Each structure stands twice: as C-alpha cells, then as structure tokens.
Amino acid sequence: MTEPTRTRSQDAEDREDIGTNTSVNATFGDVVAARFDRRDLLRGLLGVGAIAAVVTPRALAAGSARAADGAAASPFPFKEIAAGSDERHHVAEGHDADVLIRWGDPVLHGAPAFDPRNQSAAAQGQQFGYNNDFVGYFPMPGAADPAAHGLLVVNHEYTNEELMFPGLGRQDLKSVAFAGMNAELVGIEMAAHGGSVIEVRKTGGKWAVVPNSPYARRITATTPMTLTGPAAGSERMKTKADPEGRRVLGMINNCAGGTTPWGTWLTCEENINYYFSGKLAEDAPEAKNHKRLGIPGNAYAWGRFDPRFDVGTEPNEANRFDWVVEIDPFDPASVPKKRTAMGRFKHEGAAGIVSKGGRYVVYQGDDQRFDYVYKFVTEDAVAADASANRDILDRGTLHVARFDKDGRGTWLPLIFGQGPLVPENGFASQADVLIQTRLAADAVGATKMDRPEDVEANPKTGKVYVMLTNNASRKPEQADAANPRGDNRFGHIVELTPDDGDHAARGFAWEILVRCGDPSIAAVGATFSSATTKDGWFGMPDNCAVDAQGRLWVATDGNSASRTGRNDGIWGLETEGAGRGTAKHFFRVPNGAEMCGPYFTPDDATFFVAVQHPGEADEDDPNAKPATFEAPSTRWPDFDPSMPPRPAVIAITRRGGGRVGS
Template identity: 40%
Template sequence: MTENGVRPVDPDDTSSNPSGNATFHEVAQSRMSRRSVIRGGTVVAAAGFLGAAGVVGATGGTAAAAPDAKGRRRLLGFQAVTPSTDDAIKVPAGYSAEVLIPWGTPLNSRGPQWKKDASNTAAEQALQIGMNHDGMSFFPLGAGPFGARQGLLVLNHEYVDQVLLFPDGDAQMTKEKVAKSLAAHGVSVVRVAQVDGRWKHVDSKYNRRVTGSTPVTFSGPVGRAHAALQAKNPAMGTLNNCSNGQTPWGTYLACEENWNSYFGTTDTTWKPNAEQARYGVNAAGFGYKWHQADPRFDLAVNPNEINRFGWVVEIDPFAPESTPVKRTALGRIKHEGATVTESRGRIVVYTGDDQDGEYVYKFVGSAPWRRLRALRKSPLDHGTLYVAKFNDDGSGEWLPLAHGTGPLTVENGWKDQADVLLRTRSAADAVGATKLDRPEWVAVQPHTKDVYLTLTNGSGWDNDVNPRKPNPYGHIVRWRERGGDNTALSFEWDIFLLAGDPAYDPTVKLAPEDVFGSPDGLGFDRDGRLWIQTDISNSSQNLASKKYDHIGNNQMLAADTRTGEIRRFLVGPRGCEVTGFAMAPDQRTLFVNIQHPGEATPFWAPNSAPTPQNPNAVSSWPDKDPASRPRSATVVIRKNDGGVIGT
C-alpha cells in the first residue's frame, strides 16, 4: 500500500482496461478540432447545445452580487479564498466552519469515548463514527423550517489508514486489527440538530453504524442464492464506500469503489483469472494484509467473497433494524457514486467507474418508480443499465448492457443477465464504450437537467483526456440528454471546464486565486451553483515537480455554469481530501467532509511519513493535540448573517 508510509502511485491512476475501445482523448481531440473553441479556459461548442459558457475566472473572485450583463442574478457573492498551505480550514470572510463528528465520536453519548492513542477496540469502534469520511446526504426530520434545523446525516467511510488506526501501526496484522478496520469502514447514520444556534450530534434511535461486518443481502439479477455469491461465511459488509446517492423514496445509496484492495493471498500458485485481472485483483491487494489474519479475505481460500463487493448498497436510514441491500441491477464496477434524478416519473442513476480508462454508466428504471413501489418492487431492481459512447461530432449514445443485445449473447459466452452484471466492465468493453480518465462524481443541474462529470486526471498513457496529454489536472465534461429527458438514449456533449494552473498550461485562464486541479466531488444546490471538490493526490500536493506548487491544499470551489464564473470557497488542512456535499433544505447550512488529514504527504514530511510514534508528522487537525492524531471529520459551514451558502 505504501512505501515508507507514502503511496507512490494512486492505484486508480493505473488502468486495467486492455480493450481497444476508443479513448476520450481520441474522441475529444477530434471534437475540439471540428466544433469547439477554447474561451477563457473553458472548452465550449462554437455552435452547440450549450452555447458560450462565459469566461472562467474572469471575475477574479470579486464579491459582486449584482445582476450580470443579461440581467441574471449572480449566484456567487462571496470573496474568493486564496490558496493555502496552512493546517487549517479556510472559508470566505463572513462564514464560519465548525467540526461536527470526527472519527471516533461515539454514536450516542453513553457510547465508548475516543482514545487519543487509537487504543479503542474493534467492538468500541463499531459504536463510533468511522474513519475517512466521504460521500454524504442529509435527510430532514420534518418539513419546512423545522426540517432545516434537524435531520439524519448519513455518510460513508471510504477506507482506513492503519498506521493511524492502531497504536502500534500495521506491521503485524491480527484478527482484532482486521475487525477494527472493518468496524471503521462502512456508513454512519447520525441525528444532527441545531441546539442553541449551533449544530450538534444528538442521541437518537436512528443512530447506527453499517460496517464491513454488518449482515447484507442481494437483490436483482444477481440474487443472494447465485452461485458466484456463495462463500465460506455469511454475506456481510460494505467496503470502500466513496460517493453516494439519495433516492426520492428516502433511502441512501452507498457505493463500493476500490473493493479489490482488501483481498490478497500468500498462495504462490494463485493467479487472477481474466475477470479478476479486469478489476485489478492481485495477490498483494493494496497492502492491507487482512488475508494474513482472516481467511475471509484470502483469494485462494475463499474465492467467491470478492464477488460480493463492487455494488451499490441501499440503506434505509429511518429503519435502523433493516438489512442493507446490494442492488445488482446497477452493475458491478468500482462505483464512485450513484447520482439519482427523475424523468417522466422514472428514476435514472448515473455512476462513474473510478479508474483510468474506465466508463460512465446510467441505469434507467423500467416504469415510474411510484408504480413499482406500489407493487412492492424496488425501482432499483427493474430497469436497464447503459454505458456511454462519446462520438467525435459532439453526439453520444447510451449502449445497453442487456443480455441478448448486441454482442452480449450466449454464443459470445454471456450466460444470462446476471453474468453481464457480474462482469460489467467486460460487457462495457464488448459493446464499445468510450474510455475516460478516472470518471468520478456526477451532478445533475436541477433546472436544465444537464449532466456534469468530473474526470480527475490522466495517467499519461495513450488515452489521456483531451486536450492535454498528459493531463495532470483533470477537467469536467457535461452533456444534455436528448429533449432534456434523462431517460433518453442519446445526448450532446462538450467540455465545461479545464482545471489547472496557467503558469504551466497557458490554455487555462483561471484567475490566480481560483486555480485548482484534480476535480472529484461534485454537486449542485437548489439555486444551480455547482460545487467542486478536489482530490489532488498526496504524492503531488504542493510539489513544483508535479506542477502543483501554486494550488495549495485540496479545496472546494463554486461555479456558475451559466457564466463560467468560478471561485474558491474552502481550503482544507494538510494532507486531506475535501469531499462529501450535503445541504440543509433552506441552503443555510453546508456539510462538508475532510478526509484523511495528515496522511503521508512528501511535501510536508519528505523524510518522515506519519508513524505510530509520530502520527502528527503532516497534520494535527482538528484536535491540535500532540497527544492525539489527525482525524477525518464532518465540518458545518454557515454564513454568519444566516444567509444562503454561496451568496
């Protein structure tokens, strides 16, 4: 997993896609040469569906809130935050940020308290907030102003840093350490409320943990009785939950991303089969070493356990005794998220597969979701999964991953629909989907229904995302489904925004206070502000050798997609990723997650990565206590005058 505590290469930057499908680099290069122009750092169609997007960064972070030249109300009214390398949260003047639920917080007040030396047991960790907060949703408890002041906050815990999780680190793996790691993964459901004008975590019957050991079940074409899911232990757990989704019927979708990382074997005769290799499965995994202490994660001993991961998991936050359900109709990939929208009464779920050279997918319900639920059927079990193909004339199409359609036939080795979904990546290869550079979060504009997708960066191999090769900064793609109908099977696409630093790439015209790289998290608020969160790899943060020396720590920005205006809103502490996005219904409270502060970062600790003896080598946020260690946490951001976030 690491070398001297530093992960030298992000595994997501290494492709496991051997197909000859067209790359987005090839498609976009042709697209730019035929129909597009570069205007102020944003690639826009000269004569396309989106028209001119304006000049990104042209306002230079001014705080003006007056109407623009077309008389439209400006969405961005705050003073942009400048880049920072401080070990602190930075927000605009007139805003405040408070830590709410850091890793180790007891679910309820009588639960086990956090121990600064990380000596909490596995059993205690299962009753505490997990590690490395990620995707998140807010479910109001009540309507109107009442619901804006209290609700259930549901958040993912993507992975664990075992150097910080145990008092003595992970040099020696034990069954208890595996159990604690599992308990620190998964999902937390906690009630939060405004008490005396401040947001607090409060006791509730709803407070709950779903961990790597919680019983789960399966629904859809790959049912719980399917042969591929029969392992040597009961079906349990969800792992590496990155982003998320929220359904219109009030459930939460947790998304399993780098699930391959936890499995390994010491059996020298074991070799990955073609499908395992396609998902990046190997004997070493990402170095967690769980297989050394728990046969559940040994690929040679328990080969089917890995098939139970790679799914979207539905959790009912209002039913604490309910069993999480893995919805297999949405496919088995490295799900970055599951963004849900509604069109013609049917649900549509968009999801990126976060690895270099992978694809973006959407699931379209077979009937209006209310009708299906009235028949006691899950809308997530009934529908068709599609994968995107981007054409070089600016058009695109959704290719069905349906057994018996196109090449997905018995004659070509596809047994049935369950087989297609278990081997989703190979099915997408077969139909000719377009390779992308690390497709991550998806956001749907609430008024136009246009769809936005972050492409975090390109590795430099021969399908880097246009217009740069290599593409160390990433960009954002957008498309409009035909007729503005998200269930449609064709679309028009363009490139909304190139991230980067104009000091190294003159095609980028971002203002100095707004430069950023590696867009990852993405979400719209109800007014149409696009919130962008970054995940610059710790191996690149602040380093001139990586062309990131002017950008500072990871951050969050806001954009007006009508004008292209963008401003930096938040900067995180050292070594962190800024992720997770949830708004209270009145848009006067923003919840953001700070993930892995203090993780090994060469810029801050070139000679000494964090160790059990010195966990604060990079960061001591948020406790600022030399006897403690850095902790992921949810942060509550409010405007001091009580106004709408972003104004």
C-alpha cells in the same frame, strides 16, 4: 534506504493510475481530438489557439463577456479565500465551519469515549468510523423546520493504519509485509469501515449530534446484508458460508453515494480490490474478471485473519462486493441491500433524478483511469407512496456511455443476449453481465474516460456534470493539437445534455465545461474563464453538489503545496451565462486531507462537507517526512498532542443566517 513518505492510500492511488482496461475502445482523448479538426484550430475558432480546443467557447469568452456586461452578477458573491496550504481549514468570510463529528466520537448509546492508544473493535463499532466520504441529509419527518433537524448519513471509505495506530507505521511495504498487524487491529479496521447514521439538529444557528438517538446506527465490514436483483443467487455469488448466494457480510471502501426521493441512502463500494489477497490460478473461472477489477489488490492484511478475503480460499467472495448498497436510515434494524441490477464496478457516486416519464435515473462513475460512465434507468416509475419504491432498483436497465466526435453521445444498454453480450463471449445470463460489468462495457464499445468520479444532474437546468479527476497514464505520444496534455494530471469536467431534456433518453450532447489546472501556465492547457483568479482555479475535480439554486460546487482530491500550491477544497463553478467557466475558492482543507461529501440542506442554509485522511504527508514533496500517528502533517481538528489527526464532518453556515455562499 530511507522510509517512503507516501501513505498506503497514496500508493493505492498510484496503482489505480494504471488502468486495467485492455480493450481497444476509443479513449475520451481520441474522441476530443477527432471532434476539433486542424482547420478550426488554425483559424482560431475558440479564440485562444489549439490549447483551448477541448473546451466550449462559452467558457473561454466568459471573462470578457462579464466585463462587457456589468449587470451579469456572479451567483457566487462571497469573498474568495486565498489558495494555500497549512494545518487548518479555511472558509469564505462571513461563514462558520464547525466540526460536527470526528473519528471516534460516540454514535451508539453507551459508546465509550475515544482513546486512540487503547482502541478495540468493540469500541470502534459504536463510534464514528474513519475516512468519511459521502454525506447525505434526510429531513426529519414532522420536524418544525425540516432543514434544521434530520438524519446525516456518512460513508466510511478506508483506513490508514499508519495514522490510526501508535507505533505501527506503514504495514503494506514489502519490507514490512504487515508484520505489525494482528486479528485485533484488523477487527478495528473492519469496524471503522462502512457507514454511520446520526441524528443532527440546529439550535441557535449551530448544529450538534442528538445523543442517544433511536436512529443512530453503525454499519461495518461485518454487518449482514442481502444481495438482490438479477445477480442474487447466481452460482458466482455462492460461497461456503453462503451456499444460496444471497447473504453477505459488510460493505467496504464506500466512496460517494446518493439519496433517493423515497428516503433511502445509496452508498457505493469502490476500490474493493485492496482488501483481497492470496493467489488465483490463471485458468480459474474468476481469473479474467478479477484481473479486470485489479483483484487481489494486497493492500490490507484482512485475508490473513478472515479467509473470505483470500481469493485462493474463497474466489467468489469478491463478486459480492463493488455494488451500490441501499439503506433505510430511518430503520436501524433494516437489512442493507446490495442492488445488483445497478452493476458492479468501482462506484463513485449514485446520484439520481426523475425522468420525464417518472422513472428514476441514477448516474454513476467508475473511478479508474480509462474506465466508463454509467447510468441506470428503473423499469417502473417512482410512486408517490414511498413504500411502493422499496425494490424499484432491482428492475431496470444499466447503460454505459459512448462519446462521439460530433459532440453527440449514446447510452448503450447492457442487456444479456443483445449485441456481443452472448454466451460465446462469456455472458451466459444477465447475472454474468452485471457481475462482470466492466467486461460487458468493453464489449459494447464504451468510451474510455480519464477517471470518472462523481456524476450529478442539475434539476434546474437538466444538465449533467461528470467529474474526470485525471489520467497520468496518458502517454506523451498520445497527445495532439486538440488534446495537448499527454499527461493529464489535473482533469476536466464534462457537461451532458440529455435529448429532449429526458434523463431516460438514449442520446445526449456533450462538451467540456472546464479543463483544470493553472491557466497562467500555457503548457497546462487549462480553460477556466478569464474571470477566474489565481485562487479560483483548481485541479483534480472529484465530488460535486448542486444546490437548490442550481449552482455547481466542486470538491477536489489531489491538490497539494508541491503539486498545485494549494490544498484541496470546495470551489463554486459557474455553468451558465456570461460567467460560464468561472471558478471561485470557498473552502480549504488542512494539510494531507481530501475534500469529500458536499451536501446541502434543502434551504441551502447549511453545507455539510467531509474532511478525510488529514495528516498525510505531501506526496509530491521529496523532503517531506513520512506521516505517522506520532508525526502527522497536522493534528487537525483537535490540535492536541495526545490526539492523532481525525477525519471529520463539518457544518458550514452563514453568520446571521441565509444561503451559504451568498
């Protein structure tokens, strides 16, 4: 029997392809199908037949509209790069893409040099962690140029032991059963999770990490944190180690995130189920809620060496993860706070915007097939004095989205005692509603989505963009004329318009901006503008960023030579005017990597992006060899035979200065 090519992270992605949502709520595909009737399709309402019926007509007509109006200049005038796959990264002509910091580089003062063959938990706890996802930038107070000197905050999502450790290979295979893992290796993994705070400065047009910065910090899977908000102190949060239910060690699987107007970092726990193992009795109090979150996931050996990750030993420990964590990056001694009022699910992002009335609204996706889109609205308005907002995220209302067939939608509040959220349905308090957010959203009738990831608001236009990565679990028999892809492998992007331009409003309008995939293959049903080139289309939208000009940039996760003929990367996507729905390829990652963390400095002169898990094998290529420490698909970014591939953050700038992408 040959060794599987797939890495643990790729197998974990497959497991997430199987939704844990067994509710009878409508899927987004059902809603889309109901929105467009057969008469519209037959009379060619959208101009390209039934295959295009899920996308706004403005996107489909964009190419011809732009051709007819030569004055309609693209907001993305850069020269597009070619789509493709190789072991290096590529950026649009006229730009530089410089590696800023890599896995193992020093973060704290006195951190040892990276030695991949002699790693230790103590060293990793002082060095830059693994698999960098979200990146956020905070201008340095009092800096001469706030866009050239600040703090960078970075999430470290998960670890790939087969690429990190020499001679180890895949450990989660049934035939291996973590035989090579030990307490020291697990300790290194724990130290490689969490996040990093680094001080950065641009000098002579080039960025560098400021060494020995007083702001430098590593946060790991064992950093003490506080639970706050309605679920803190709940019986379901209490453990043997924490009988008060208010203190927890660490954050794990931190994916996307956000930054707040009062200068804090919101980092989001996502697939925390992977880290828990053991067995829980079917009639145990937490059995139903754990199952809804896929706990235990049995993808790591942590439960063998730390009993809190064994659900049989400590069934409540998992309830203390899957939250949004708020961190003050300017105070390395501050205690991170898990804000339970914002809900518990597999968070992908926590991007916020101030509403018309001054309240803070945080949009969030639940990153699994057939799960939901959420928003949290604070009770209080954002104060001018940043210190007054210190605990603003502990009070407010969590909502989940219902999409209706008429192109309207409603944000449904998740409040104990309202509607079905009552004791007879398993909700005895607001703490219960929040600890089992998914079950609460099931109960109120939210719309099942095709794997919601990043959700970002555009301050320039008031629109909100929802990245729906894919849903390979949609069965062929569920396809219909208006939703022809029974196997939605390429995903799509939904645009929301809040009522009265108020992000705190309960109602919104929706439409699909683009449906992703190769437009040249009719059966795929992609709906990019006809002005999009063969290099410009993409699949699997994941993270996104809106720059100071209001331009939307999309990062992808899941493209490969075998799947789409291109590696993941960044695309500029037009959302307004004659060019609506036109995508343009700007940056490409090396083999095996995922594109993450797009974030701009305030002047748009620097675009920070994150490249994670470089070196993985092409999961869709049956002839690809398994990727290991000794034989990765690339040795990016060092290309040194003695070095493994290293996840890294890149700073993209325009040669000669100016706005990136211009």
